[in-house]
Amino acid sequence: MNERELRTLIADVKAGRMSRRSFVQRMIAFGLTAPLAGAMLSHAGVAKADTAIPYKPPKAGGGGVLKLLFWQAPTLLNPHFATGTKDQEASRLFYEPLAGWDRDGNLVPILAEDIPSKDNDGLKEDGLSMVWKLKKGVKWHDGVPFTADDVIFNWQYSTNPDTAAVSIGSYKDIKEIEKIDDHTVRMTFKQPTPFWANAFVASYGLIIPKHLFADYIGGKSREAPGNLKPVGTGPYLFVDFKPGDSVAAKRNPDYHQEGRPYFDTVELKGGGDAVSAARAVLQTGEYDYAYNIQVEDEILQKLEAGGQGKASLSVCGNIEFIMLNVTDPAVEVDGERASVKTKHPLFSDPAVREAINLLIDRASVQKFIYGRAGTATANFLNNPERFRSKNNTFELNIEKANQILEAAGWKKGSDGIRAKDGKQLKFVFQTSINSPRQKNQAIIKQTCQKAGIDIELKSVVASVFFSSDTANPDTYSHFYCDAQMYQTTMPQADPQFFMNQFASWEIASKANKWQGRNIARWQNKDYDDVYHQAEKELDPVKRAAMFIKLNDLVVADRYILPEINRKLSIGLKNGVIVHESGWDNDLWQIANWYRET
Incomplete structure (x- = not known):
C-alpha cells in the first residue's frame, strides 16, 4: 500500500464511507497491527466511537482489599516529579489525566468530557490549537470542584524551570491556555503540533490541584506537603505513605464515575525483588497484582504451575x-x-x-x-x-x-x-x-x-x-x-x-x-x-x-x-480483572478493576 492509498482510506473513514473496524481489518491484511491502525486514525483526528471500559459490578464498593506488590517501591507521590515508573503508578491511585491510552492505541476520556476531534471542533486543520472540554461534577478529594483553572495551573507549574518537573517536555510547547469557561480550555501551540495528545494525557498528564500547590510553584516545589500526601480526583483517597515501603488508600465515595471503584481499600507494598513478587501472586496468591515481573521466563512458567495466577503480557515500546x-x-x-x-x-x-x-x-x-x-x-x-x-x-x-x-x-x-x-x-x-x-x-x-x-x-x-x-x-x-x-x-x-x-x-x-x-x-x-x-x-x-x-x-x-x-509483564491473581495498556500505566484504569467471584 502506498502513501496515497493510505490517505484515501483514512479520508473514507473520516467521511463515514468506511467503518473504523473495516479500516483496522484492512491494515491487518497489509501486515500492520490493530494498535498501529487505531493510532493512525487517532493521529488523523478520527475519534473512536466507543471507548467504554468493560465493568461488571452492579455498585461501588464491596470488593474488600486489593493488594498490589511493587518490588520497586515508590518514593514520592507527585506525578510531576516521578522519574521512575513506580512513582507514576503509585500517583495514579490518586491523580488522573484528561485522557489515557487503551491497549489499541486509542484515547479514552477520563477527566475530559470527550476526546477532541475535527468532528467536534476540538482540533483545527492547521494544528495550532485545540479545545478540551472537561467533565462536569468532578471534585478533588477535599470537596473543591475540579475546573479549567486546575488545567491551566498544571501547565504553569510544569513549565516553570525552577519547579524542575520531569513533565516539562510535555507542556513546554504550549504557547497559551485560555479559559473559555469553567469546563472548557483552548490550548494554542507555538507551532503546528501533530501530537496534541501529549500534555494532560496518560503518565505525564496527571493533574494536581491548584488550590494546594499554587504556593509551591517554582523554587518551593519540593516543600509541598502534597508531594507525599496527595489530594486528587482519582478513585482512591490517601490514607498513608511510607516512602520506599508502602502506600495505603481507601475508596473515594464521591468518585465521578458512577458505581466505581469496586475495591474498598488498596494496599500497595514495595520492596523485595521481581521473583518474590511473581511468586506472591502466581504461586501463593498472597497478592492480587505484581508490577513489572522482570523474571526469567523459565521461572515464570514454574510459578504459574502453582495455579494461583498468570503472567499477563502486552505489546508495548519498552x-x-x-x-x-x-x-x-x-x-x-x-x-x-x-x-x-x-x-x-x-x-x-x-x-x-x-x-x-x-x-x-x-x-x-x-x-x-x-x-x-x-x-x-x-x-x-x-x-x-x-x-x-x-x-x-x-x-x-x-x-x-x-x-x-x-x-x-x-x-x-x-x-x-x-x-x-x-x-x-x-x-x-x-x-x-x-x-x-x-x-x-x-x-x-x-x-x-x-x-x-x-x-x-x-x-x-x-x-x-x-x-x-x-x-x-x-x-x-x-x-x-x-x-x-x-x-x-x-x-x-x-x-x-x-x-x-x-x-x-x-x-x-x-x-x-x-x-x-x-x-x-x-x-x-x-x-x-x-x-x-x-x-x-x-x-x-x-x-x-x-x-x-x-x-x-x-x-x-x-x-x-x-x-x-x-513486553509489559505483570502478575495477576486468578479472577482479578484489569484493563491493561502497553501505552499507559498499569493502574490507568484501576477504577474499573474488579474481582470475579
Whole structure:
C-alpha cells in the first residue's frame, strides 16, 4: 500500500464511507497491527466511537482489599516529579489525566468530557490549537470542584524551570491556555503540533490541584506537603505513605464515575525483588497484582504451575538497553560530576563503542532470560510498527570486535586487557538488583573479556537506582558510572515524548536537579533539527519517517545500545480483572478493576 492509498482510506473513514473496524481489518491484511491502525486514525483526528471500559459490578464498593506488590517501591507521590515508573503508578491511585491510552492505541476520556476531534471542533486543520472540554461534577478529594483553572495551573507549574518537573517536555510547547469557561480550555501551540495528545494525557498528564500547590510553584516545589500526601480526583483517597515501603488508600465515595471503584481499600507494598513478587501472586496468591515481573521466563512458567495466577503480557515500546556515558563521571566541573563539559576517556573513541555493540549477545539474552516476554532488537524505537526502522541489524561477533580494537590502537597487555595511550580498556557497568539484569551483565562481561575489555559489575538496589532522591549519587539519573543498563518505558502510542530523551535541551544536570530525560548526556545537532521538524509535521507518513531517522541517528552512534524490546509483564491473581495498556500505566484504569467471584 502506498502513501496515497493510505490517505484515501483514512479520508473514507473520516467521511463515514468506511467503518473504523473495516479500516483496522484492512491494515491487518497489509501486515500492520490493530494498535498501529487505531493510532493512525487517532493521529488523523478520527475519534473512536466507543471507548467504554468493560465493568461488571452492579455498585461501588464491596470488593474488600486489593493488594498490589511493587518490588520497586515508590518514593514520592507527585506525578510531576516521578522519574521512575513506580512513582507514576503509585500517583495514579490518586491523580488522573484528561485522557489515557487503551491497549489499541486509542484515547479514552477520563477527566475530559470527550476526546477532541475535527468532528467536534476540538482540533483545527492547521494544528495550532485545540479545545478540551472537561467533565462536569468532578471534585478533588477535599470537596473543591475540579475546573479549567486546575488545567491551566498544571501547565504553569510544569513549565516553570525552577519547579524542575520531569513533565516539562510535555507542556513546554504550549504557547497559551485560555479559559473559555469553567469546563472548557483552548490550548494554542507555538507551532503546528501533530501530537496534541501529549500534555494532560496518560503518565505525564496527571493533574494536581491548584488550590494546594499554587504556593509551591517554582523554587518551593519540593516543600509541598502534597508531594507525599496527595489530594486528587482519582478513585482512591490517601490514607498513608511510607516512602520506599508502602502506600495505603481507601475508596473515594464521591468518585465521578458512577458505581466505581469496586475495591474498598488498596494496599500497595514495595520492596523485595521481581521473583518474590511473581511468586506472591502466581504461586501463593498472597497478592492480587505484581508490577513489572522482570523474571526469567523459565521461572515464570514454574510459578504459574502453582495455579494461583498468570503472567499477563502486552505489546508495548519498552526497551531494555545499555547506555555508555558520553561524559566523564570521575571528573568534577563546577561542582558537577558527569558534566557535559567533559568527555569519557574510553567511549569517546567510536571504535570502543562499535566493539562493545558487537559483544552484546542479544539473541542469548532473549532466549535464556526473557523468552516470551521480550524480543532482541537493534532499534531503540520499536513500536508502534510504522515507526520501526528496518535499517538496523545486530550480531555477536567477537572476532570482528577484536579486529576493530586492534586497528584503533588498543593493544592487549600481559594481563590480557587492552590499553592505549596509558589508558586501560576497563570500566564500571551498573544496573539495578534484579536477577535477569545480573545474568545479562554476566553475559556481557564474559564476551567483553574475550576482546580484552575488563568490566567491573555494579548492582544497586532498585529503590535507590530508580529513586528521585537528588542527593543520592547512585541513581540512574545522576549516571556517575561508565555504563548502565535499565528499561525505559514508552508511555504513549506515539514516539514524540519517548524520543525527546535524546534531545540536547533535556540533558540531566545539577541545574535541573537531574530531572532532565537525557540521562546519557548525548547531543547531536542533526537529531535536534529532525526532532523539531517532527514536532510540527502534520503529514503522518512523513512524520513517521522522521522518527525512524531519529532512531537511526541514536543507534548509529553506539552510545545507546538497544537489547530487548520488552513486553509489559505483570502478575495477576486468578479472577482479578484489569484493563491493561502497553501505552499507559498499569493502574490507568484501576477504577474499573474488579474481582470475579
